[in-house]
Amino acid sequence: MSKLFSSLLIALALTACKQTQVGKDLASQNTASQNTAIVYNALEDFPDLTSGGAPYYKDTNNQALGIDARVHEYRRLYARATRTFDGVSGHYNIEITAMTEEDGEPTYRLLINNKVVSTYRATYIGKGHAQDLKPETFTWQHVSLRKGDILGIESIPNTNGEIPEHGGTAWARGRWQQLKLTPSAQASNARPVFNFEHDLLLSQFDFQPDADDLHAVAALGSLLDDPSMRNLNVLAVAGTVGIQGGKYRTPNSLMNLAFGEENVNWLDAKKDWQAAVELVEKRVAKVLERGGVVWVQEAGQSDFSQDWIKALIKAGVAESVIKQQVVIVQHSGWNEQKTSPAALAYVKAKADYRAIGDGNKLKRKYIRKDRRGDVTPKYVAEGVKWLKAATSASNNKKLSRQLWQHAQQLVAESGFNAANSVIPQGGIDFSDMVEVWWILQLENKANSAHAFWQRYVTDVEVDKIAPPKGRLAVVIDGNSPDPDDIGATPVMFGLLSKAGLNERLVHLSHSCDLDPFKNKGRQQIDTPGELRRQAVLHELSGQGIELFGPFKNLRNYYNCRTDQQAATQDLVDAINASSASDPLWIIEAGEPDLIGYALQAANPAVRKHVNVISHHPANDNTGDFFTWQQILDFGVTEHQIGDQNVGLQTPISHWDWAKHHPAAGITYIWHWLDYAERDGMVDFQTNKFDCSDAGMVYWWITGANNGGNNHATAEDMKDMLTL
Structure with a gap:
């Protein structure tokens, strides 16, 4: 053991005599009566x-x-x-x-x-x-x-x-x-909030057998270098393995670069497990003594956590304190399977154990079956553009650039070539970082690999204005209970204008819920409300065309409820003009019925040149006259890009920048987002601005099925709207 390590243990051990009383005091505090307002x-x-x-x-x-x-x-x-x-x-x-x-x-x-x-x-x-x-x-x-x-x-x-x-x-x-x-009289699983002044982030990595932990460390180091994180109290541990086999990916040089001095800012449990356990126990005890919470990023197995929790209890820290103030966050079922069963049961019993969604999988709010816990982003992405942007000489985030260059080097030197990983093909996998996303409540700031990359890793722009060939048709509802199209449509106009793509828009129709009173949802729209929505959508469509136009290839804009025949014919004409060199892309921002009627009336020979973009089954599966399968049976190409509510249904504050913007088009966008929030027909939009359907247009503008960003955030919208 190094002299430095030994001296640290001795110094920290001086506090051990206090721990039994500290544990009793904290336990008393946390079990006090809570009956008084x-x-x-x-x-x-x-x-x-x-x-x-x-x-x-x-x-x-x-x-x-x-x-x-x-x-x-x-x-x-x-x-x-x-x-x-x-x-x-x-x-x-x-x-x-x-x-x-x-x-x-x-x-x-x-x-x-x-x-x-x-x-x-x-x-x-x-x-x-x-x-x-x-x-x-x-x-x-x-x-x-x-x-x-x-x-x-x-x-x-x-x-x-x-x-x-x-x-x-x-x-x-x-x-x-x-x-x-x-x-609160009701039992609650509400989570505490990370306190930068008192709390500790304890990041524990296994590095065996996959190389994804190398990417996770580079990502965490990039995050820590952000000015907003400079006061974050962090201790990292390498080699917190469980019962799995496979090659250990030695990370020491990367750990030094990301966290600083070994045995001070990070520990090597692979080299000396017991010494690492003892030092973690001392650091954790000090945090608990101050009333802080220890948040464990369990980027591996929980055998190591079991050992330092046992050491805490042996040192006299009350078990009730540990249960309330040690939060272990685990995103991976595989990590749980590779933890010894006794250790997993122990940490679940002794700590506040939080199983959250797997960072390797796409986040969809509407899928609830077999959900581990809170939904999380997918911090895995294919393609070489990510590392290219991170390691570019143009990346002004110097430490991040160095971290990702070195992570690449260690991956190559370790010979990692797992077939089930995107890393050998040049992709990125920092999936363990969803635990930090959850702990620090990064939410919309980093709710996708793309958002994390642009905020914390590189200032080299990953998104490009690179639409596919072809034209665009937008079909929205807005006359269903959810008022989100009222906010999304103005954003769509702004995106097309700022991207220089106005001439690509060839069809716009609204109120495409042809029988809005058949809605099967819990919250319904009434007749006066539906008539009001029709009028509002027509008004804002006209305003948007005026503010962001001209849209020279847009013949007119249509209310499907009052002019269904004209709206259908306009879309039929757009479909019939399609070819291999000039396909049509339809944004399905509402029920599919108008699209179905138009495809049914169109030339069957050109339907194969039609693409239909969707992001949510609430649109696909609510047609009154056409099922989604019937739409697909016309021979169109389907693009399911994932739930855009994840990044684009946000707190109102994410759009504060637009409220008093000098550009009339931007304040117009804010006005209609605000109107939709105050619409009052449904409760799930209260205190939220929602332009989720505009995410489909953003995906199309940034490359569509050739690398388009299907995880757009309000920040991405701001960036493009203010070009």
Whole structure:
């Protein structure tokens, strides 16, 4: 054992005598009674009112915090109030008392440790309503809180444009009066939130037999180099193998590059298992003593975790503390199978064990059968473009470039050539990193290999404007219960315009749910609502064509409910013009019936030159007159690109940049996303902006079936819309 390693163990061992009492104290704290509600007064109990983009002021007349919307620059900024949570760790229902205002409907955001965990928008009341400046409550359910967490509320001014004032309109000031925290009576599997000040990320890699851990380490090192992660407390361990056989891929030089000094920032369990166990036990105990949580990225088997948990208990740390404050995250069923059965059972019993979705598989929110746990991204991608962009001399992320160059070198030197891996063919597999994605709640920031790559690995653009040959037809519904097409259609116009592809659009129709009252979903649309939707879709289509046009090959735009024959004939004409050199690509952003009628009436000889793009069975399987199989039986080419809601149904805040943008087309997009969120016909779009159907257009623009990005995010939309 090295002198450095020995000295570290000796120094850390000096704290061991404290651990038995620490364990008892923490256990007592975490099993304390949670029957009493906690009330935090906005005016008195939040010491920090200035850490947001705008400051809060104390509106003593209304006993509330508010934002001075007379200051124009504050109108587009969130104010923030924070305090330390001093209650007992547990799960709480958090009730905010806001104030309804006739001038507008502000958005409120709940933050824990400076991370937005949920949002709420105030109810519309309108001019002269008796509820103006009256309390309104909203409850965020089953929120996990630990003593010492930073609890925060943000709000932003809003105007509904209905009340004239000083040459403009009056603005609601985002007022709120208090938070009431009530222990949740319902059993909850809600996860805590990573605390950068107190918590530890413990990343454990096996490196046997696959080379994917080499890619995972390069990815983690790239993430750690991002400015937002500089304060992350990390300890990495190599060689945490289980009962599997196969070749060990020696990672030491890569570990040094990614994490720093061996035996300080990372440990070699392959070389000295017991010494690594002892040092991990000491580091973990110190974190638990401070009330922190240890989050284990189990990028291998759990035999090693079993051993250091046993060491913790032997040192006197209470088992209840370990159960509440050690979170082991595992994405792989194979890793579980290669853990000794006794070790797996032990860590599941002693720690907070979280099985999440497999990072090797595509994430689809609507597939629930045999789900391991929370759905995750797929951090595996074929093709050489990824490593080419990462290792390019043009990549200004220097450390990331070096990490991926070295990872490539180690893969080559190890002779890894598994047939079931994308790595030997030049692809990327950092699937173990979905555990870090879950732990740090990266969510839409990195919800695909593509999104992770562009945010953390390289500033060399991976997406290219490279559409396939041919023309584009867009068929949307919007008159079904889900209002998402109201937000998606304007984004589609903007994408085509910015990509210089307006002349490719040859058909646009909306309200393609030909019998919207047959909808089998839990939430239905009524007759007045459906008529309103038709009018809204026609209005925004005309506006979009005007703002982003000209679309010189678009004959007209059609309401399928009022002009089905003309809409069908226009699509028939587009189909009949198709050939091998000029195929037609149909965006199926709604029920398939209009497409079915058009294919049925079209020239059978040209149907083979038609491509139909879909992203969700909610469209494919809801036709009233054609099944999806009947559509395919016409001989078209099907492209299922995966659920675009994953990256494009986002919190409202992801589009804050567009709300007051100087370009009229961008504010038009924000307006209709906002309208769709407030539509009120369904509850699953509340506090979300959804342009998911536009993901099909983005995929087509960036290459379609020749490398198009089928994991687009709101950030990707922003990048293209602001070209």
